[in-house]
Amino acid sequence: MKGLIETQLLINNKLVPASDNATFDLFSPHTGELVAKVPEATVSDVDAAVNAAQAAFPAWSALSPQQRGVPLKKMGELVISEKDELAELDAIAMGRPVSTYIDSHYAATHFNYFAEAAYPQGHTSLNTPGFLNMSLRQPFGVVAIIIPWNAPLIFFSKKVAPAVAAGNCVVVKSSEKAPLTSWKVSQWIEKCGFPPGVINVLSGHGNISGQALAEHMKVRALSFTGSTRTGRAIQIASAKSNLKKVVFELGGKSPALIFDDADLERAAKETENSINWNSGQTCMANSRIYVQDTIKDKFLEAFTKHAKARKLGDPTNKETNHGPQADKVQHENVQKYIAVGKDEAGTTIDTGAETSADTNSPALLIHPIIFTDVSEHSRIAKEEIFGPVVMINTFTTEDEAIAKANDTEFGLYAALYTKDLERAVRVGKKLESGMVGINCTSPTGCWDLPFGGWKGSGTGRESLLESMDHYLEHKAMYIRCPGIGG
Numbered sequence: 001m002k003g004l005i006e007t008q009l010l011i012n013n014k015l016v017p018a019s020d021n022a023t024f025d026l027f028s029p030h031t032g033e034l035v036a037k038v039p040e041a042t043v044s045d046v047d048a049a050v051n052a053a054q055a056a057f058p059a060w061s062a063l064s065p066q067q068r069g070v071p072l073k074k075m076g077e078l079v080i081s082e083k084d085e086l087a088e089l090d091a092i093a094m095g096r097p098v099s100t101y102i103d104s105h106y107a108a109t110h111f112n113y114f115a116e117a118a119y120p121q122g123h124t125s126l127n128t129p130g131f132l133n134m135s136l137r138q139p140f141g142v143v144a145i146i147i148p149w150n151a152p153l154i155f156f157s158k159k160v161a162p163a164v165a166a167g168n169c170v171v172v173k174s175s176e177k178a179p180l181t182s183w184k185v186s187q188w189i190e191k192c193g194f195p196p197g198v199i200n201v202l203s204g205h206g207n208i209s210g211q212a213l214a215e216h217m218k219v220r221a222l223s224f225t226g227s228t229r230t231g232r233a234i235q236i237a238s239a240k241s242n243l244k245k246v247v248f249e250l251g252g253k254s255p256a257l258i259f260d261d262a263d264l265e266r267a268a269k270e271t272e273n274s275i276n277w278n279s280g281q282t283c284m285a286n287s288r289i290y291v292q293d294t295i296k297d298k299f300l301e302a303f304t305k306h307a308k309a310r311k312l313g314d315p316t317n318k319e320t321n322h323g324p325q326a327d328k329v330q331h332e333n334v335q336k337y338i339a340v341g342k343d344e345a346g347t348t349i350d351t352g353a354e355t356s357a358d359t360n361s362p363a364l365l366i367h368p369i370i371f372t373d374v375s376e377h378s379r380i381a382k383e384e385i386f387g388p389v390v391m392i393n394t395f396t397t398e399d400e401a402i403a404k405a406n407d408t409e410f411g412l413y414a415a416l417y418t419k420d421l422e423r424a425v426r427v428g429k430k431l432e433s434g435m436v437g438i439n440c441t442s443p444t445g446c447w448d449l450p451f452g453g454w455k456g457s458g459t460g461r462e463s464l465l466e467s468m469d470h471y472l473e474h475k476a477m478y479i480r481c482p483g484i485g486g
């Protein structure tokens with residue numbers, strides 16, 4: 001990818017600059033070079049996008065599901081045929097290695113599925129004598145979608161596809177750290193056949209356009225993936241404005257329990273991948289590992305071997321599997337936690353010393369860091385770090401393992417490794433978590449079961465089967481029919 005990219009907003013199928021022409025700079029986290037100038041959407045851009053969506057809604061929602069599916073299918077084809085460019089755009093924006101880019105496949109699955117699956121169903125009732133009663137499922141109108149930077153195309157597709165398939169019109173705000181794939185997709189909206197206003201795409205920071213969407217009186221539902229801190233701010237903005245429905249997928253501090261009868265090599269390999277994939281910038285990464293004390297040394301040895309084998313470097317190089325942190329802010333945050341951890345942990349293992357990495361650049365790289373014997377009350381045990389930093393502590397009994405795993409305000413994903421099936425189910429039932437992996441860990445999941453968190457990790461559940469429900473209102477309709485009998 002050569003030259004400076006200058007992106008635009010998509011409002012009413014027109015690619016435009018911000019209303020005041022303001023832009024912000026996007027730098028590569030690998031080279032430090034300026035890669036893009038990106039419009040900072042204003043409050044008046046948010047109004048224009050919301051008004052366009054509202055104007056498009058009557059005609060769009062009146063179409064049949066098959067008609068709404070046609071442009072979605074085309075989008076499914078484009079995200080696959082242009083996958084190399086999409087991978088490169090995220091690599092230069094936020095450092096995701098192109099070798100790990102699964103996002104196009106994921107997005108195509110969502111666009112294709114919802115192109116065919118959007119047949120909202122209510123139910124009927126004959127339980128009131130003299131009445132035929134029914135419930136209807138109907139779209140909200142204007143839906144706002146706010147996405148994070150760690151897998152932007154995944155979040156764009158998993159929210160936009162079900163929302164528009166259900167008949168809503170949307171305003172998407174991309175993350176200021178990774179706006180390029182959303183911008184690329186916005187150039188295909190008209191070409192796919194979406195009428196003006198059905199999908200509007202804005203770029204900018206949270207404290208202007210994100211906040212304006214969360215407060216907007218014409219936005220009736222808002223779907224958000226991001227940090228728990230921002231989720232709280234959006235919930236407050238919703239409560240202070242029009243009580244719009246909010247759907248949240250938030251942060252995590254996910255535990256993995258390794259019992260002494262586990263397949264140790266598998267457990268070490270998979271838990272290492274979970275925490276270090278995407279340079280530790282994954283909501284469901286198992287950032288807290290509890291290993292039974294009898295196997296601690298063996299597990300640590302196997303885990304460290306895998307962490308040291310990571311190939312750090314240029315994310316556009318196909319050999320790299322561990323890119324830089326997304327930007328300077330993320331890099332500094334993780335470094336601060338590492339400094340805190342060095343004080344709080346019993347032992348620190350820095351895998352950098354023996355990693356062969358291309359470090360001859362201003363790249364914001366961080367080698368995987370392992371902390372052991374960490375106080376359960378420390379900041380690194382409690383707070384989401386969002387970097388390649390893992391805590392490995394021990395337990396003696398099953399009850400202790402469960403208590404430690406649940407001692408958190410998050411509840412996104414928990415994993416456990418054991419060959420004892422009854423223990424696996426018994427422990428799995430007690431874990432306070434939206435998802436539990438048995439003899440597997442994140443990112444293992446599936447397309448058709450609810451994805452989402454308990455406690456501070458979220459309020460919604462998304463999947464091919466669950467997601468559309470968020471974008472449809474319920475209506476009970478009572479039809480007086482005395483002639484039908486009691």
Ligand code: NAD
Nearest residue numbers: 147148149175205206210211226227230233249250251283
């Ligand atoms: P973030 O909360 O900082 O930002 C997410 C989005 O919200 C961005 O587009 C940002 O501009 C916007 N935003 C910020 N302040 C806002 C405000 N006041 N009002 C409205 N919008 C605002 O999160 P991030 O750093 O982009 O992403 C990392 C976080 O996302 C981590 O906590 C991670 O665990 C979480 N995450 C969760 C899931 C999940 O499915 N549960 C998936 C991916 C990431």
